[in-house]
Amino acid sequence: MSNPMSNRVQELVDQALTLTDDERAEIVERLMESLPPNLDFDAEWGDEIDRRIADIEAGRTKLEPLDDAIAMARAAIR
Numbered sequence: 001m002s003n004p005m006s007n008r009v010q011e012l013v014d015q016a017l018t019l020t021d022d023e024r025a026e027i028v029e030r031l032m033e034s035l036p037p038n039l040d041f042d043a044e045w046g047d048e049i050d051r052r053i054a055d056i057e058a059g060r061t062k063l064e065p066l067d068d069a070i071a072m073a074r075a076a077i078r
Helices: 007-016 021-034 043-057 066-077
Strands: none
Touching: none
């Protein structure tokens, strides 16, 4: 996004990032469910999201802390 987040949104994000993985996942799920159904999300993306959530819940996917993921991404492009 090219526009910086509002202060309120930034505060919420900062608070959310202190939560556990399960708590953050619950927030994401509830926010996604709160969006109006007329938003143009491709069914394929919904299927991919469901698959990834199932992989996380089943322990098939290793989650990395955000700071580690960013560091790995930066190292990969250098």
